Amino acid sequence: MKDHYDIAVVGAGPAGMAAATVAAEHGAGVVLFDEQPLAGGQIYRALSRQTLADRDVLGPDYYHGEALITALQNGGAEHVADTTVWEVTPEREIGISSGGIARLLSADQVILATGAQERPFPVPGWTLAGAMSAGAAQVLLKSAGLAEPDAVFAGTGPLLYLVANQYLKAGIPIRAILDTTPGTNSLGALPHLPGALMGAAALLKGRRWITELRNAGIPFVNGVEHLKVTGDESVTGVEYAHRGAWHRIDTNRIFLHQGVVPNVNLAMATGCTHRWSDAQLCWHAVTDAWGESDMAGVAIAGDGAAINGARAAEYAGRITAYGALHRCARLDAQSRDRLAKPCRQALARERRGRAFLDRLFRPADQFRIPQDDSTIVCRCEEVTAARVRASVALGCIGPNQLKGFSRCGMGPCQGRMCGLTLSEIIAQSRKVPVGEVGALRLRPPVKPLMLGELAALAVPPEPEPGEH
Numbered sequence: 001m002k003d004h005y006d007i008a009v010v011g012a013g014p015a016g017m018a019a020a021t022v023a024a025e026h027g028a029g030v031v032l033f034d035e036q037p038l039a040g041g042q043i044y045r046a047l048s049r050q051t052l053a054d055r056d057v058l059g060p061d062y063y064h065g066e067a068l069i070t071a072l073q074n075g076g077a078e079h080v081a082d083t084t085v086w087e088v089t090p091e092r093e094i095g096i097s098s099g100g101i102a103r104l105l106s107a108d109q110v111i112l113a114t115g116a117q118e119r120p121f122p123v124p125g126w127t128l129a130g131a132m133s134a135g136a137a138q139v140l141l142k143s144a145g146l147a148e149p150d151a152v153f154a155g156t157g158p159l160l161y162l163v164a165n166q167y168l169k170a171g172i173p174i175r176a177i178l179d180t181t182p183g184t185n186s187l188g189a190l191p192h193l194p195g196a197l198m199g200a201a202a203l204l205k206g207r208r209w210i211t212e213l214r215n216a217g218i219p220f221v222n223g224v225e226h227l228k229v230t231g232d233e234s235v236t237g238v239e240y241a242h243r244g245a246w247h248r249i250d251t252n253r254i255f256l257h258q259g260v261v262p263n264v265n266l267a268m269a270t271g272c273t274h275r276w277s278d279a280q281l282c283w284h285a286v287t288d289a290w291g292e293s294d295m296a297g298v299a300i301a302g303d304g305a306a307i308n309g310a311r312a313a314e315y316a317g318r319i320t321a322y323g324a325l326h327r328c329a330r331l332d333a334q335s336r337d338r339l340a341k342p343c344r345q346a347l348a349r350e351r352r353g354r355a356f357l358d359r360l361f362r363p364a365d366q367f368r369i370p371q372d373d374s375t376i377v378c379r380c381e382e383v384t385a386a387r388v389r390a391s392v393a394l395g396c397i398g399p400n401q402l403k404g405f406s407r408c409g410m411g412p413c414q415g416r417m418c419g420l421t422l423s424e425i426i427a428q429s430r431k432v433p434v435g436e437v438g439a440l441r442l443r444p445p446v447k448p449l450m451l452g453e454l455a456a457l458a459v460p461p462e463p464e465p466g467e468h
């Protein structure tokens with residue numbers, strides 16, 4: 001690894017792989033960091049070492065990643081796996097950690113392609129052992145071929161139905177599906193239907209997953225209004241309200257999911273401006289047409305900027321790379337615009353159905369803003385909704401003040417699992433828009449870093465033999 005690159009990319013998902021490949025093709029010195037052992041990101045996780053023999057289980061969308069991974073491997077970008085980026089400064093100094101050793105390097109241009117994470121699902125009992133996210137269940141399946149039989153899937157959004165469908169194809173029994181999509185969402189989504197119909201294939205795919213799950217005889221409950229995961233230390237059941245009545249399923253496994261949101265921690269810690277999106281109920285990075293943020297030379301591509309899906313991430317990655325190549329004088333403006341044009345058209349096609357999906361699978365308020373005050377909001381510091389509301393009553397006006405009141409957001413996850421919930425609870429309590437309340441202020445290191453690693457950065461390297 002060198003001390004300086006033309007372009008450094010963080011995240012080897014579709015956005016980062018496409019960006020790094022394009023940038024290297026144009027002769028730039030490119031490094032691509034990812035904390036995973038293999039390139040692929042969330043969607044194409046473990047693809048190059050997939051052990052599931054039946055390709056039908058993970059489906060054709062998963063194997064689409066093969067071409068991207070091959071192009072990356074055959075291109076000139078240096079892929080540095082198993083490496084966490086814990087800092088990118090506005091001057092584009094990059095802090096990385098790998099195998100317990102931290103290091104600093106720099107780049108003329110940085111592309112953050114840190115992708116998405118699942119939206120927190122703060123219902124009573126969501127922190128019990130045996131309750132996990134549907135995405136985590138999928139990680140087990142993709143990376144180790146492991147699965148938990150007889151789980152209850154609960155929540156809303158395409159990824160929930162996709163993972164359940166992958167379980168079905170793999171022959172893993174599913175106990176029940178509790179769908180929390182509010183019935184009124186369809187009406188709200190209707191005005192966006194014409195756009196979605198132009199990309200009808202995606203809609204039909206989602207419909208097919210649900211039909212297959214129903215046809216397989218898996219109990220499928222629509223319109224779940226409330227949810228409680230029960231148990232003392234681990235899950236013993238799930239209680240849910242449906243049409244005003246409470247029901248219970250005994251289970252020791254529940255997979256929760258209510259959509260994905262941009263993984264913004266690194267971009268926020270760099271200082272890139274973000275705005276609240278009412279449509280996606282999360283923070284979006286403010287970027288220009290080339291993905292560049294308001295921190296010069298720091299661009300953001302893919303789901304890390306705004307949720308648009310894997311194919312869109314790929315096109316956004318390429319567009320962002322063309323922008324970065326131009327800024328480091330490796331591509332003139334005319335070539336940049338010409339090369340980006342087909343990517344922009346493809347990106348626009350991918351985004352046609354997004355407003356419809358966002359509205360159709362908009363998670364209900366009660367699943368984002370806990371009604372039951374005993375619900376844990378910050379998992380790391382075990383802070384409840386009651387404590388957050390009490391802090392607001394005492395005059396706490398935003399998530400950053402809340403750190404002082406309660407240590408919320410100060411644990412190892414650095415607000416990944418509570419940041420959105422905190423901003424929304426405070427906004428609701430203060431009766432102001434979430435944008436006014438703001439987000440947790442993030443500072444490097446954005447991922448856990450050993451003190452020894454940090455201290456070692458200050459120690460000058462041993463001189464080579466013969467050097468003085």
Ligand SMILES: Cc1cc2nc3c(=O)[nH]c(=O)nc-3n(C[C@H](O)[C@H](O)[C@H](O)COP(=O)(O)OP(=O)(O)OC[C@H]3O[C@@H](n4cnc5c(N)ncnc54)[C@H](O)[C@@H]3O)c2cc1C
Pocket residue numbers: 010011012013014015016033034035036040041042043044061083084085086113114115116117118135136138159162260263266301302303304308309310311313447
């Ligand atoms: C758990 C999960 C599972 C998903 N599964 C699917 C699916 O099966 N099908 C589908 O269509 N969509 C899926 N999605 C949605 C999907 O993530 C995206 O649409 C698509 O992968 C986005 O591509 P991307 O390149 O923007 O980011 P991603 O694919 O998410 O890639 C981001 C990469 O950045 C890396 N990274 C992040 N931060 C750092 C850091 N600080 N240092 C080093 N590396 C870092 C991550 O390890 C990751 O590999 C999933 C989302 C989640 C959260």
